[in-house]
Amino acid sequence: MxxxxxxxxxxxxxxxxxxxxxxxxxxxxxxxxxxxxxxxxxxxxxxxxxxxxxxxxxxxxxxxxxxxxxxxxxxxxxxxxxxxxxxxxxxxxxxxxxxxxxxxxxxxxxxDLIVDRSSFDEIIQAGGFVSVDTGGVPDANAIPIPKIDADLAMDAAACIGCGACVAACKNASAMLFVSAKVSQFALLPQGKVEAKRRVQKMVAKMDELGFGNCTNTYACEAECPKEIKVTNIARMNREFFAAKVCAPSE
Amino acid sequence: MGKSFTQSSLTKKFVMAFAGLFLITFLFVHMGINLLVLLPSTDAFNIAAHFMGTNILIKVFEVVLFGGFFIHIIYGLILQVQNWMARPNRYKVEGWSHTSPFSKFMIHTAVIIFIFLVIHMADFYFKAKFFGGVDEVMIDGKPYHDLGALVLAKFQMIGFVIGYIVAFIILGFHLHHGFQSGFQSLGLNHSKYTPLIKSLSTLVSIVLAVGFSIIPLVIYFS
Known part of the structure; x- marks a missing residue:
């Protein structure tokens, strides 16, 4: 060729x-x-x-x-x-x-073709983590998790943070990435401890960094190499409003 | 709540979606009343228009409606400006992923709808409400603004008919994406119901575009 x-x-x-x-x-x-x-x-x-x-x-x-x-x-x-x-x-x-x-x-x-994607790291640092108990290793089957939740959490966790969603979006929005990182924990019991704080902090950081807003065009989903679904964005929206409206203020 | 809530991108999208969906319900009411003008006598249309202009409950609702328009437009502008700012350097080859083309032109269709809205308000709403210039007609011994005659006169002009129809086709494009998109912004996405909402979105956009467009067509050609 x-x-x-x-x-x-x-x-x-x-x-x-x-x-x-x-x-x-x-x-x-x-x-x-x-x-x-x-x-x-x-x-x-x-x-x-x-x-x-x-x-x-x-x-x-x-x-x-x-x-x-x-x-x-x-x-x-x-x-x-x-x-x-x-x-x-x-x-x-x-x-x-x-x-x-x-x-x-x-x-x-x-x-040239190299961009600085550390803004994604900053979003993760803002809330993309879970509390881990100290002490002995718990039994793998000690925490019951519905199969569907485990599957959806794993699908969200497939995000490799490459930034294709931002690149594809006409608004340079990072909502698919952030929603995947919110969802992978929100669906699991291990992630519940920080769930309310997590979504608020990560969304606030995303806004602060100057990413655009989602207009539900779904170019992100079409171009994601890991086929992350926009249903995660809807979940992030639900998590966010539930946290803002229902959670006790700190 | 606090600042981070009111200024969050997600809150703005939520409010915009809520206002947008509310405005769609108004469009259906408006279309229903407009279609009365096609009856053999314009009396029903004039009475309905009078009711909409004078009923106390509707007057309160009118304030909510203007608020809905205002919020939808202002938040739409803020979000759009932020979106433009998020990509200061454009691509040489613009992306065209396999997504709805209507969703890519929301701001463009919005600007055309806004221009139509301003002209429409000046032609009908403000004329009837503040400026006068609308004749009166007696129905059952009571005086009413003869808005029906005004509509019939306006739609004798071919330019007006074409402009009106074009505006509503563009509104249809706007709603085709807007209706189903609103649900996603509100956090409502479900494997079972979202395909239904998307079909409903197509139906809503076609019904409103055709429903409004049929009025000038019938008047002009009859």
Whole structure:
């Protein structure tokens, strides 16, 4: 495959960026998107040019590090995958592929295609944790949990925090991410202790960081590599109002 | 409660959704009264309009209604500005995920509906209420504003008919997303009922758009 890559190049956080075209030839349709990027970078290094900076780690779709906005879609033209799981056979020979970083005020560009996603860490720090008793290890079956609740909590916990929901949302809203992190604990007895405080703190932090508001367009759900459902957002809304209206004020 | 509650993004969405759903109930009442103008005599329409303009309970309700409009518009603007601010640098290739296209144009359809609302208020509501300019008609010995005659006269003008119909088709687009979206914002999403609500959303948008649009069409062509 011969392709033209139109890549966003930005030397640093405060510097002006621009799109630069790179032709790449003899790309195997069986290679992954990141392998194709590796080939490009090798060529750039051999020529003495600066390689394209991009995030990656596990390269098997579980770490949530890769974060490219490819031809108008986070993680590119396939469903329920991360960029590292994207294959070049999803593109046509001779195609021009536009590659951009995630675009959101709380995700500032560090360099080229790498953005700072520590705002997600701040949201987790605000309330995404549970109290753990000290003492001996409790029996695994000591706490009864309905199967459906366990399933839904696990589905929510599948979120890898890659930020594709924010990147896909026309409002750069983080509500799918926050709602998944609220839901994974809200559904389980272990998470009940901080439930009311958790949702309030995490939503307040999300607002403070400057993420947009959900308009229920559901682009987040359509683009999430882990297929997190927007029913989590409705659950977060319920948790929030229940906490604000019914919980005793501290 | 406190500041974090009143200023939270979720609260704003909740209030906006609640106000929006309330406004939809008003639209159905409004449409029901409007359809009376198609009866052979406009007396029923004039009496209904008089009742809506003078009944004390309706007058109280009118304040709530204006509050609903005000809150829905103001919160909509605040949320939209925040949304624009959340992405200062746009994408070169804009995303087009497999989602409802109506949901992406809520602010655009809202602006057109607002412009229509201002023109509509000036043409009918303020004219009847404050400015005068509406003839009187005697029904059973009592004087009524002849709003029926005003409507019939307005809908003889093709420009007015087209503008009115376009506005209601756009309102239909707005409600197609707005109705079902309101339930999600209120936290109501259920595997069994949400598909029903989405179908209802389509039905509500079509009934209101067609129900309002049929009036100028019938008047113009009869």
């Amino acid at each position: 011969n392709l033209t890559l139109k890549i966003w190049r930005q030397p640093g956080p405060d510097e002006k960026g621009q799109f630069v075209n790179y032709p790449v030839s003899d790309v195997s349709p069986d290679s992954s998107f990141l392998e194709m990027m590796d080939v490009l970078n090798e060529q750039l290094v051999e020529k003495g040019d600066e390689p394209v900076a991009f995030d990656h780690d596990c390269r098997e779709g579980i770490c949530g590090m890769c974060s490219m906005y490819i031809n108008g879609r986070p993680h590119g033209p396939d469903d329920a995958i991360t960029t590292c799981q994207l294959h070049m056979r999803k593109f046509k020979d001779g195609e021009t592929i536009t590659i951009e970083p995630w675009r959101a005020k709380p995700f500032p560009v560090i360099k």
